[in-house]
Amino acid sequence: MVNVIVALPKLEEAKTLKSILVRNGFQVTSVCTTGSQAISQADGLHDGLVICGYKLEDMLYDELKYSLPPGFELLLLASQRILAEVYGEGVLCLAMPLKLNDLVNTVGMMTDDIARRRKKKEQLPQKRSAQEELLVKEAKEVLMDRNNMSEEEAHRFLQKSSMESGTSLVETAQMVLMMYQQ
Secondary structure, three states: OOEEEEEOOOHHHHHHHHHHHHHOOOEEEEEEOOHHHHHHHHHOOOOEEEEEEOEOOOOEHHHHHHHOOOOEEEEEEEEHHHHOOOOOOOEEEEEEOOOHHHHHHHHHHHHHHHHHHHHHHHHOOOOOOHHHHHHHHHHHHHHHHHHOOOHHHHHHHHHHHHHHHOOOHHHHHHHHHHHHHO
């Protein structure tokens, strides 16, 4: 689930918006009345959506947007007059008064996009540290010396062993090194 933070200047309005979102299947992490509270809540999370008004007690929407951690989107709720003046990349807007369908569809679209980006990021291969690269290299060298393998054969051996045992390539390299050190 994608984390949703509601930040509106009036607590009653924020709670009402939260209940609407929860009834429509969204997970609302917190309700805030200030930008600093929203930023504090967002800091502990990897990504999410902040729904806010144009002006909070301590800052405007654009200050909030630029203070949010990476991975957070902003949905601005404001009057049509104010929205005409709004600019900036990464800010989606909905005009007040809100139409329930527009709100649910927009929040759904934004949370789906955040979830898709999260999934894509998780599927990226993880970068190995220099120390991990050195472990893999040493394991390949041991396999090459002791088993007369080429570097490519040693690497393929490590990959196959890693996949069969369900461990990472680095863990497999560590096991190979431990086996041959005895």
